[in-house]
């Protein structure tokens with residue numbers, strides 16, 4: 241048996257994306273944002289991009305809930321669009337922000353890929369689901385703490401609700417259960433490899449968004 245057949249899938253996908261995870265963490269935009277060198281406008285622009293991506297992820301959720309592969313991952317307690325909208329209401333001071341809002345080109349590409357896999361390939365959808373939600377449950381908590389400190393948001397309140405999973409009682413237990421679901425993902429070795437590759441693509445799509453945000457808020461330059 242090859243290592244990829246004996247290693248739990250949750251370990252494989254995590255290990256395979258490790259390098260890109262470090263790259264995302266160390267992107268100049270993220271470093272500047274978390275280092276307190278950028279203003280709340282940059283945080284707002286970032287939150288807007290997340291809104292486009294999560295709409296793509298969650299608009300297919302009802303349909304995919306019945307799918308044998310993606311269905312078990314669809315958990316309403318994870319849904320983020322409503323929280324993002326509350327944050328954006330707050331960040332825009334109650335102004336009608338949605339009407340004229342345009343995604344960055346990299347965000348358009350990211351959301352389009354999510355929509356495509358949601359339509360055509362449940363395993364690919366799982367790759368994107370994992371990359372976002374497990375990340376938000378993990379590193380997202382670091383981003384929340386820093387955002388509260390940097391821009392004075394109320395702890396777990398308006399502006400950072402995206403990072404607060406109120407309905408996930410025990411995030412560590414939730415993540416364990418999620419990894420268990422990943423380990424049981426149906427499909428042969430080839431399909432699992434395709435899912436890992438899609439996860440890497442998801443990371444690359446994120447990094448591209450950070451790059452464009454970095455160009456818009458070029459502090460490290």
Ligand code: HEM
Pocket residue numbers: 250253254261264265266270274370371372374375376378379380382383443446
């Ligand atoms: C500055 C930004 C970030 C920080 C500080 C951060 C930090 C972390 C931390 C501390 C963990 C937990 C690792 C563990 O359980 O041992 C984690 C996990 C994770 N992060 Fe991030 N992260 C960041 C950005 C991102 C981005 C941009 C993505 C992708 C969109 C991402 C996706 C993930 C995923 C999928 C996991 C779960 C890994 C697993 O347990 O399978 N992270 N992150």
